[in-house]
Amino acid sequence: MPPSESHPVRRIAHLDMDAFYASVELLRYPQLKGLPVVIGGSWRSEDEVLVRAAEAGTRDRIPLEEFPRIRDYVGRGVITTATYAARQFGVGSAMGIMKAARLCPDAIMLPVDFDEYRTYSRLFKEQILAIAPLMENRGVDEVYIDLTDVPGGQEEGGRVLSAQLQQAILDATGLTCSIGVAPNKLLAKMASEFNKPNGISIVHEADLETMIWPLACRKINGIGPRTDEKLKGLDIHTIRDLAARDLTWLMEHFGKSYGAWLHAAAHGRDDRPVETSSEPVSMSRETTFGSDLHAVRDRAELGAVFTRLCEQVAADLARKGYVGKTIGIKIRYDDFRSVTRDHTVDFYTADARTIRQLAGQCLKRVPLDQRIRLLGVRVGGLEKADQVSEAPALYAAGRRAVSRSGEVAGLNLSLF
DNA sequence: TCTGGGGTCCTAGGACCC
C-alpha cells in the first residue's frame, strides 16, 4: 500500500554534520581550506598566535607559516578530528598525536574549542526544530528526527524534507550535513553514511537485502571492535552473514539480551522511539596526566588534581541544577588497566568538599602501588536539585552518615 | 613515542527484604 496522509509510514532521519569541528574551524580560518589540519590536544604556548588574532579580529588573515604545527606538540593526547587533506596521510580521529605527527609533521594543529562547536550546534538544531519538532540529540553534531507526521515528511520517502533541512542549516551556519531516512533509527544511522558529504540517502524496508546486508557488521551502531572480532572468529563478516544465523544460536554465543538484539538488528528491526528529552544519570570529570604519576612520590600533585576534579564536578552539578548520592573515582594505571570504586550515601549532594571527602574514601580502597596515568571523579544517582526535599546536610544528620558528615565539616583533606 | 573525555547501558554477584 502506498503511503498516504491517512496511513503515514514511519520515516526516521539521522542527520550528521559533515566533519563538524573541522568545518567550524574553516569558517574562522578560511585560509586553511584544502590543507592538512588536525584538531586536538590541549592548549599550548604556540596557540597564543590564535588567541591574539581572535582578540584583534584578524583570524582570517593569519599567515599560514604562523599557525601551530603538530610536529611541535609536546605531550600526549589524541586527535579529535582531521580534515580530508590530513586524512590523505593516514591521520584519523582517536589517533595518538605522536603517531599523527610522524605521519604528517607539517599538519596545522588547532586546539579544540568546544564553546564554539556548541554555539554552532545550537544554531543548526534550531533550524531543524523549526521544521520538524520531534528531534533527539545525539551529541554535538548528530540528531535523529521523526519525519513521520511532519507535513511533507512522506514525500519521496523523506527526500524532499531532507533537502529542505540541509538548505536551512546551510543558510544559517554555512555548514553541510548528511541525512539518511529509513523506517527506524538503526537503518537511518547507517543510511546517513551512504552519501557523504552533503548527501541524502533514502532506505525503505524492501532495501534491506541490497543496501544493508552487504555491509560489514561493524557498521551497525552497537557492534563495536570487541563484538566485531568475536563475530569474525565465528566467520560472520557481513550483516548478511549475521542475518543467516538463527536467534537461539546468537543467544547462546552472545547472551540472551545481546543475542536477541543482534538478530533483530541484522534483520533491520528497531522500534526505539525518537526521544526528545532525557535526564542525565551521572556527571564526571577526568584527566590524563602529562606523564604518569606515582601515588607516593607525586602525592602533592595528585592531591591538587583530585581536589580540582571534585570542584569541577561540583560546579557542573550546580550549573545544571543536579545533586547526586553515588560518588565514585576512576583510576587508569600506566598499563592502561582501569579500576573504579564508588560509594552510595543516603543523602544527595553537589558540594565540592563532600564529594572530595567521599571520593577520598573510595581512593583508599584501590591499590596504589603502580603508576597512574588518569584520575577521574564521578557523581551518579542524580536528581534534580529542586526535587530533593531535605537539605543534604540536615538529611545526613542523625543517619548513618553522621560521622561522615562530621569529617566533612572538619574537612579531612588528607588524600590517602 | 601508542591509546582523550564525557557519557549510557548491561551483567553478575551479594545483600537484604518480603
Added chain:
DNA sequence: TCTGGGGTCCTAGGACCC
C-alpha cells in the same frame, strides 16, 4: 530440619558511542 522464590539496590567491570 530443610527449603522457596521474587524484587530491588549496590558495586565493579566492560562494551559501546560521540
